[in-house]
Amino acid sequence: MSRATQTALVRDDRTVYEAVAGTAVGLSGVAFAVGLAALLGVIAIDDPVAGFALSVVFGAVLLALGAAVVGFGVASRFGYVDAAPQPSAGIVAAAAFTGIWFAVGATVSGAVGLGTGGRLGVGTVLGGIAFATTALSREDIGATVPGGAVAGLCGLFLVTGVVGPGWERALAGYNATLFGDTVVPVVVLFASLVTGWSAAKAYGGFGARGRNVGAYVLIYLVVCSILTVLVGLVAFVTVNGLTGLFNGFGVGGAGLVSWPFLTNGAGLLADIPGVFPALVGTVWLVIGAVLFAVPTGVGAAVFLSEYAEQGRFTGAVEVATNGLWSTPSIVFGLFGAAFLIPRFGNQKSLIAGMFTLGFMLLPLVLITSREAILAVPDEYRDASAALGVSKWQTIRSVVLPAAIPGVTTGVILGVGRIAGETAPILLTMGGGVLPARSAAPDVLGGFQLSASPPFVSNPALLEATSALPYQLYALITAGLSGNIQNPQEYAWGLALTLLLVVLVFYAIGIATRYYFRQKLHQ
Amino acid sequence: MSQTDTAETSTNRTDGQQVSTTAGETAEETRPVWTSYEAGGETKLAVRDIDVHYGDDHALKGVSMDIPEQSVTALIGPSGCGKSTFLRCLNRMNDRIRAASVDGAVELDGEDIYQDGVDLVELRKRVGMVFQSPNPFPKSIRENVSYGPRKHGDIETGLLARLTGRAEPQREETLVEQSLERAALWEEVNDRLDDNALGLSGGQQQRLCIARCLAVDPEVILMDEPASALDPIATSKIEDLIKDLAQDYTVVVVTHSMQQAARVSDQTAVFLTGGELVEYDDTEKIFENPESQRVEDYISGKFG
Amino acid sequence: MSQTDTAETSTNRTDGQQVSTTAGETAEETRPVWTSYEAGGETKLAVRDIDVHYGDDHALKGVSMDIPEQSVTALIGPSGCGKSTFLRCLNRMNDRIRAASVDGAVELDGEDIYQDGVDLVELRKRVGMVFQSPNPFPKSIRENVSYGPRKHGDIETGLLARLTGRAEPQREETLVEQSLERAALWEEVNDRLDDNALGLSGGQQQRLCIARCLAVDPEVILMDEPASALDPIATSKIEDLIKDLAQDYTVVVVTHSMQQAARVSDQTAVFLTGGELVEYDDTEKIFENPESQRVEDYISGKFG
Amino acid sequence: SGTSDNSGGGGDGGDGGDGGSGNEDSSNTIDSGSSGPTTVTAEGSSTVYPISNKGSSYWNSNSPASDGEYWGSNDETSVPGWDQIETDQNIADYFGSLYGFEPTGERSNPPFATRVALSHSGTGCEAVRDGLVDIGNSSGPITAELDISEEERDENYVDHVVGRDGQPVFVSQAIYDAGVEQLTGEQIRGIYQGEITNWSEVGGPDQEIYVVGRAEGSGTDTSFRLNMLGDADAPMDVDTRFGQNQQVQQVLQDNDNAIGYMALAFSGSGIQAIAIDFEGTVFRPDPDAENTIFDSEYPLNRDLHMYTRINEETPEGTDMREAAFLNMFLTDFGQQVFVEDVNYITLPTSDIEAEREKLPDQV
Amino acid sequence: MSLTTRKNDWRASIERRLTRTREFVDDTDPEALVVVLASMGSLLASFVGFLLASPWTAVPLGAFLIVTGYGWARHQALVARAVTFAMTTVTLVTLGLIVVFIFAESIPAFQYEAASVFGVSVPGLGMFTQARWDAVSEPVRYSLLPMIHGTVMVTAIATLVAAPLGVAAALFIAEIAPPQVRELVKPGIEILAGIPSIVYGFIGFTVINPWASGAFALNGGSTYLFVGMVVGLMALPTVVSVAEDALTSVPDVMKNGSLALGATDWQSMTSITLPAAFSGVSAAVLLGVGRAIGETMAATVMLAGIPRISEPLVNVFYGYETLTSLIARGYGSANGVHESALFAAGVVLFVTVLCLSIGSQYIEARMRRRLGGVE
Numbered sequence A: 001m002s003r004a005t006q007t008a009l010v011r012d013d014r015t016v017y018e019a020v021a022g023t024a025v026g027l028s029g030v031a032f033a034v035g036l037a038a039l040l041g042v043i044a045i046d047d048p049v050a051g052f053a054l055s056v057v058f059g060a061v062l063l064a065l066g067a068a069v070v071g072f073g074v075a076s077r078f079g080y081v082d083a084a085p086q087p088s089a090g091i092v093a094a095a096a097f098t099g100i101w102f103a104v105g106a107t108v109s110g111a112v113g114l115g116t117g118g119r120l121g122v123g124t125v126l127g128g129i130a131f132a133t134t135a136l137s138r139e140d141i142g143a144t145v146p147g148g149a150v151a152g153l154c155g156l157f158l159v160t161g162v163v164g165p166g167w168e169r170a171l172a173g174y175n176a177t178l179f180g181d182t183v184v185p186v187v188v189l190f191a192s193l194v195t196g197w198s199a200a201k202a203y204g205g206f207g208a209r210g211r212n213v214g215a216y217v218l219i220y221l222v223v224c225s226i227l228t229v230l231v232g233l234v235a236f237v238t239v240n241g242l243t244g245l246f247n248g249f250g251v252g253g254a255g256l257v258s259w260p261f262l263t264n265g266a267g268l269l270a271d272i273p274g275v276f277p278a279l280v281g282t283v284w285l286v287i288g289a290v291l292f293a294v295p296t297g298v299g300a301a302v303f304l305s306e307y308a309e310q311g312r313f314t315g316a317v318e319v320a321t322n323g324l325w326s327t328p329s330i331v332f333g334l335f336g337a338a339f340l341i342p343r344f345g346n347q348k349s350l351i352a353g354m355f356t357l358g359f360m361l362l363p364l365v366l367i368t369s370r371e372a373i374l375a376v377p378d379e380y381r382d383a384s385a386a387l388g389v390s391k392w393q394t395i396r397s398v399v400l401p402a403a404i405p406g407v408t409t410g411v412i413l414g415v416g417r418i419a420g421e422t423a424p425i426l427l428t429m430g431g432g433v434l435p436a437r438s439a440a441p442d443v444l445g446g447f448q449l450s451a452s453p454p455f456v457s458n459p460a461l462l463e464a465t466s467a468l469p470y471q472l473y474a475l476i477t478a479g480l481s482g483n484i485q486n487p488q489e490y491a492w493g494l495a496l497t498l499l500l501v502v503l504v505f506y507a508i509g510i511a512t513r514y515y516f517r518q519k520l521h522q
Numbered sequence B, C: 001m002s003q004t005d006t007a008e009t010s011t012n013r014t015d016g017q018q019v020s021t022t023a024g025e026t027a028e029e030t031r032p033v034w035t036s037y038e039a040g041g042e043t044k045l046a047v048r049d050i051d052v053h054y055g056d057d058h059a060l061k062g063v064s065m066d067i068p069e070q071s072v073t074a075l076i077g078p079s080g081c082g083k084s085t086f087l088r089c090l091n092r093m094n095d096r097i098r099a100a101s102v103d104g105a106v107e108l109d110g111e112d113i114y115q116d117g118v119d120l121v122e123l124r125k126r127v128g129m130v131f132q133s134p135n136p137f138p139k140s141i142r143e144n145v146s147y148g149p150r151k152h153g154d155i156e157t158g159l160l161a162r163l164t165g166r167a168e169p170q171r172e173e174t175l176v177e178q179s180l181e182r183a184a185l186w187e188e189v190n191d192r193l194d195d196n197a198l199g200l201s202g203g204q205q206q207r208l209c210i211a212r213c214l215a216v217d218p219e220v221i222l223m224d225e226p227a228s229a230l231d232p233i234a235t236s237k238i239e240d241l242i243k244d245l246a247q248d249y250t251v252v253v254v255t256h257s258m259q260q261a262a263r264v265s266d267q268t269a270v271f272l273t274g275g276e277l278v279e280y281d282d283t284e285k286i287f288e289n290p291e292s293q294r295v296e297d298y299i300s301g302k303f304g
Numbered sequence D: 001s002g003t004s005d006n007s008g009g010g011g012d013g014g015d016g017g018d019g020g021s022g023n024e025d026s027s028n029t030i031d032s033g034s035s036g037p038t039t040v041t042a043e044g045s046s047t048v049y050p051i052s053n054k055g056s057s058y059w060n061s062n063s064p065a066s067d068g069e070y071w072g073s074n075d076e077t078s079v080p081g082w083d084q085i086e087t088d089q090n091i092a093d094y095f096g097s098l099y100g101f102e103p104t105g106e107r108s109n110p111p112f113a114t115r116v117a118l119s120h121s122g123t124g125c126e127a128v129r130d131g132l133v134d135i136g137n138s139s140g141p142i143t144a145e146l147d148i149s150e151e152e153r154d155e156n157y158v159d160h161v162v163g164r165d166g167q168p169v170f171v172s173q174a175i176y177d178a179g180v181e182q183l184t185g186e187q188i189r190g191i192y193q194g195e196i197t198n199w200s201e202v203g204g205p206d207q208e209i210y211v212v213g214r215a216e217g218s219g220t221d222t223s224f225r226l227n228m229l230g231d232a233d234a235p236m237d238v239d240t241r242f243g244q245n246q247q248v249q250q251v252l253q254d255n256d257n258a259i260g261y262m263a264l265a266f267s268g269s270g271i272q273a274i275a276i277d278f279e280g281t282v283f284r285p286d287p288d289a290e291n292t293i294f295d296s297e298y299p300l301n302r303d304l305h306m307y308t309r310i311n312e313e314t315p316e317g318t319d320m321r322e323a324a325f326l327n328m329f330l331t332d333f334g335q336q337v338f339v340e341d342v343n344y345i346t347l348p349t350s351d352i353e354a355e356r357e358k359l360p361d362q363v
Numbered sequence E: 001m002s003l004t005t006r007k008n009d010w011r012a013s014i015e016r017r018l019t020r021t022r023e024f025v026d027d028t029d030p031e032a033l034v035v036v037l038a039s040m041g042s043l044l045a046s047f048v049g050f051l052l053a054s055p056w057t058a059v060p061l062g063a064f065l066i067v068t069g070y071g072w073a074r075h076q077a078l079v080a081r082a083v084t085f086a087m088t089t090v091t092l093v094t095l096g097l098i099v100v101f102i103f104a105e106s107i108p109a110f111q112y113e114a115a116s117v118f119g120v121s122v123p124g125l126g127m128f129t130q131a132r133w134d135a136v137s138e139p140v141r142y143s144l145l146p147m148i149h150g151t152v153m154v155t156a157i158a159t160l161v162a163a164p165l166g167v168a169a170a171l172f173i174a175e176i177a178p179p180q181v182r183e184l185v186k187p188g189i190e191i192l193a194g195i196p197s198i199v200y201g202f203i204g205f206t207v208i209n210p211w212a213s214g215a216f217a218l219n220g221g222s223t224y225l226f227v228g229m230v231v232g233l234m235a236l237p238t239v240v241s242v243a244e245d246a247l248t249s250v251p252d253v254m255k256n257g258s259l260a261l262g263a264t265d266w267q268s269m270t271s272i273t274l275p276a277a278f279s280g281v282s283a284a285v286l287l288g289v290g291r292a293i294g295e296t297m298a299a300t301v302m303l304a305g306i307p308r309i310s311e312p313l314v315n316v317f318y319g320y321e322t323l324t325s326l327i328a329r330g331y332g333s334a335n336g337v338h339e340s341a342l343f344a345a346g347v348v349l350f351v352t353v354l355c356l357s358i359g360s361q362y363i364e365a366r367m368r369r370r371l372g373g374v375e
């Protein structure tokens, strides 16, 4: 228990070493981003940069990064810098580098024409060397040299043009060919990840701190990528869909705004085709599902959390609820087709869609309501009981009001999810590809009483009806004919409308949550 | 009354440790002398040999005591000794804990509250409770106070009632005012009765809970460490209130502060770890000259 | 040292209330006499005018004190007065509370731990901490103890280390044994080092947490109410351990029990509501004859 | 002039909207529980859908004769086949009155409404069999769709052929440009049965053939197997199957080595219809050629059916509502606007006459 | 012996229940009891009516509404309890109905594809022992193997995307992100969950497939690789939110304990938080896998729709068919045994995902017990 090394409490101000390592991390990040842009085709790998093709510049950067990373390791190993490396880079890094070098060996030797045996041999040798380097030497060498070498090798291929624009290679037996256009960016992405991680470790001075920095760099990169994808997706749909959505949009006139895309059908006679019937269909669909699932789900949640004694019954309900939550939507569709359709006039109908989506919404509502009710502090129940108030009164006047924020949020998010579902209504609700305005269901006006059973009927509920997600699917497959002048524009406009409808639900749901949370905290 | 003031040792404590050794040893041999202690006044609640189990855990062991009307009875003891459990026996709030089972009898005005057919709702109207941490409902102050009477149908406020003219807003006003007055809160909140009760300070919230309890017009008020979550100023307000309430109500209060027990109560029951009632006597007697060595140790801060 | 033992009233308390009134009033006028108190021994931690805010809430107000090496310093005070906050300042665990902001300086062996570039990992290796409720990791007893050294690379146990012969199982054994011995736990657990630590009793878990802390070989050990969740027997074991640890380490312990502070500490700091350090002095002095009226009141149980 | 109307009212009607005519059938007054004739409903094949749906839209619009765009004449354009009609009634009023329905005289309020749903041929046939709809749209014969005998068909259904679909075979533009402008029926069979897998085998570039088929068991699939491969159950070996036309068109555009077949209506840029040599006769996609894919002799042509059901109430199989609606398609006007304009093949006059024979007498 | 005791237990519990019921009946206002019985009876009758597709269902349903409405006004507490109980059974009933109806519809296909083992004919076995699916030309066979292969491919790729990224993002949100960033990232990822799958499918079909076709010189653009990646993106939010819940449910004191020993944040995460939350995180991955298996629309519009097994087996540059896309694509144009075979695919899907769900629930329950200190 001796205080072996009393390291300084305060780390010195930024050293040159740290500055260089930091720069290497940054450069790797830039390389990663540019590589991503090249992969997505924003830029081409033969675009000239300062007189060289981009792929050559990539190569030079990777070479430099590789060299720098190796340099960090060596500098630390020979004690030129203040670092705290551990005796080994660890089993995870060792396994990763072994795999990488095995792959490098097998690929490159395959490219020079070795057979399977030879490739395995070369791969194994290189993998073994990588393993030995990573696992058996000190962390500063183990975490840098294999990585730097990979990056350097990649850089070398790119700089020399061995791999570059115009390069191609057929994958025998895979019916696919790799081209420089995709391989170069992928190689850059991969190599910059490796150098970024190694340089981050060097920046942190290896050891526990270095690992911390290295891992954080990777995680930040992951999260940024996810967010980029998210923003990219939404932006992509928005950019493509705006023209369609706002086709003929105007302010003023008879109504305050005229928004033909949302208020017109796609009948032949519409001057600007719109998605009104599908929009109305979606609205009714959601209303129907909510009317069925919300009371049922909340009621069940009340029973489960307030009345039922924990036992086999509640256990079974819980398993069933979670099971339903994860049941694939297409299975709900099959169920609706097999169970509901024969009971609602034997054809695809709005009401069959409503119930199918209602069944899907039910577990979502039940789970969130139950959580919300369980989150109501027991103190409220005790306080109410101690005032001599009966159980049901307590539930009604204390528990449910206090649970409303959670229930509301859950319901809105659940509705957002089912509003975008296609598979179940594909099998149960159908509807036209380009329904005219008159195809919009008129549910309220459709009720009819009759003297014979079933006494009440509503043709609007019993007809196949279109909804936004289904219409989008139908457009993709069956396509446009007739009067749509610019089919792509219409389809993207529809996709954007659907996205907006769903995202609005989500935004409201999330905002509700914030609102109630703020209110609780004030 | 026979056991009161029988202690032969000096009533002036000079050095707790020494005194207790002598006094305690004798007391320990002739143990439950105190069980026959009879407080002054009519007995409101008579606890008869109550045992409480939580599953296999024996939390209260054969406790009996008489709680007199219109006085403050304090329950003290180290953490986990069963004070709260005992308190919850008095209005059957233990029924709400699944694991708990209660044996024995508690008589409220001579009627056993554990016999079959007891209406819990009725019982809890008569035996009110205030909890350790203030727990107002997330409603307006007014609604908090009138919650009990409304639910019991004493006050009607609904749309129907208003339509049929049964609503008595004036009566509600009066009740709310009286209860808040009684809980010494009216002054502070009369201009914002419609504000959310969660906006009040801790001490105010606790007094609101007391007002809420008073609005139901109970006979007994049980309080479980009502001031433990409060700052000293709020605490002293609550303590004043407790003393005040004893004029009309029977108050039973659990506290973890011996000083508080000494300040507010008429008689004190000391529970010790294991769920035993070790001593029950006039508060003065308990703090000056307890019978039992263990109580002496506990009060002098030897443990706990 | 000037303020120690200057009280003119008798060291034998006969009636707290009366004594404090006289002693307190004088002290209250000439207030922060104690700030110049210098405990014996080298100063290990020098706290300089620390202010802590939680958002708008001013939780600690300009606290300064010197904590001497190889002794036990107790922090007492009513709930919410900032004891835990103060303790967390000493190893910068407050950094983990998002709302908290700390101003001022704390010097560990003369080096300010709040200056830029301080390596928190290094700091916390030197200033260990034991929490209020025992929090062993859900791993085996052995792994709990060797966790710190492993993470710091002092002990290697992984597959690779074993392959390359760098693993030193013997060293780990020794370290685990020593630490557990030191925490007075070895006897009880030496035959089940590979059992899950969550299977231990509360008191054993807390001692395991102390052992875990000792294995890192810190210089200072901070303890936040280390015995509050424990029964009396476990508590007394922990108290013995604390006194014992002071031979090698600097121990700072927060406690809610004045008796505990009196029993284990060399010097005591009293915080009162509002986040002020009201008095800091030798423990004996604080309990027998405090300078401040408020401390007197607090100690004699007038509130809290 | 008619073909420019391909994109319907949206194309030229957008700006020329006179008095809200462009603001399509904004009626929700149609058949909301009133006691008049009930809506004529149709369901089924996506191939027949464009025809019946366009007809339905025109019907529901009930445009007045002065409209000049959808109905009637004005100075600028002339509705095809108008000379045979020459009425001043609204469109649905006119066709309805031929079968005795009261004209309403209101735009967007036809004597009865029509509604067309889209699914598959089989579904349409089942729906009409089960009495769920009045008209079952099918691109394949109902005998194949429902697996019934011809006697059964004749007993229970009336087959109204309203147009003809020429399923041209398309290839990607690149293949066409590389010289594959014509294939023999045998070659196509080879391609679709996996015997020919490279374009070089049929005179194209050295590229794999990407063979696009249609959803297994769909009407299009069945008729292709029957007409091209010789048997409705003939085995097929394709690279991808899509249910409906749009997806086929899209992948033919997106890939440069694809072959597929789909409704003529979906031809567009990036794909080319090729000529097919059937036992010496070359059918060309060019309407001016000697033999064209629009000819009824073209093996991939198929009739587009709208089936009605024979039952106790309508022993003739077609009641007055259905007749009024179907009759609209069997005029020069209907053939031109609803069939040719959506890129299908119109029926020869003799066939139109035969089809009209199946309808009840006009009043 | 144990049998008799169990029998006694059983009898005792029935007796207990009977006494309790009797007490309850004795204690309750008889009118209330009648009302509740009538209400529940009519509800049951309407359910049975609906099951039998009877046009008279409206009658008991109306009766239920009237009786319950009356009961609500007069005996609210009891009626509420009964009605909420009925609502609770809905989930069980739904699950039961799904099982019954999907299985019932799939029976013809299972019978058609019966194969015999040791002379015993096992229905449905043929679906898993040969690889041919052809619903049209002879011999007509309905093997599910090609679709199972496709589902496995897509799910595997999706998991490779969703699991590491999801866990990393969950770690970020739960442990690393500063509060302001978290408040941004968390809803962002939730919104990702909201993007309808058909929108992914639309982008996949119109943008990704053509791109992939060109970028890899594929024969057609359908690939398991990109379908898997898209599906992984869709499963990601499920993994993130469940894993994040698991991570945040690890008591902070444990992490503080590690930090106070001078461990770095990363060390505390990998050595304390992640192992402690391991069950929850694996449950999250399982649920993500379930989502990926059940994802329909993107697969349907992006895949080629050919029931064929790719060669070599792991060739990600082919994209043929999954169980879900088989159903979505085929339903409608299929009939007879062909349609029944689609239900059989549904059965396989349903059973698989249900097993995953139950598995993840079991794991989570274990975690809760462990954190509760029982194990």
Ligand SMILES: Nc1ncnc2c1ncn2[C@@H]1O[C@H](COP(=O)(O)OP(=O)(O)OP(=O)(O)O)[C@@H](O)[C@H]1O
Binding pocket: B054, B057, B059, B077, B078, B079, B080, B081, B082, B083, B084, B085, B086, B097, B099, B256
């Ligand atoms: N709901 C419960 N389930 C199981 N055991 C319980 C429960 N409530 C209390 N106990 C146990 O019963 C014993 C007495 O608990 P009780 O809460 O009555 O003590 P207390 O004197 O009020 O303590 P404190 O001063 O800490 O509030 C304790 O051992 C406790 O662990």
Ligand SMILES: Nc1ncnc2c1ncn2[C@@H]1O[C@H](COP(=O)(O)OP(=O)(O)OP(=O)(O)O)[C@@H](O)[C@H]1O
Binding pocket: C054, C057, C059, C077, C078, C079, C080, C081, C082, C083, C084, C085, C086, C097, C099, C256
């Ligand atoms: N994480 C936090 N966020 C906001 N305020 C806090 C936080 N922790 C403590 N506080 C506030 O700071 C003040 C001091 O709290 P602290 O926990 O230091 O008191 P304490 O003396 O340890 O009390 P106790 O004896 O109850 O543990 C209190 O008012 C408390 O409400």
Ligand SMILES: [Mg+2]
Binding pocket: B083, B084, B085, B224
């Ligand atoms: Mg208690």
Ligand SMILES: [Mg+2]
Binding pocket: C083, C084, C085, C224
């Ligand atoms: Mg504290």
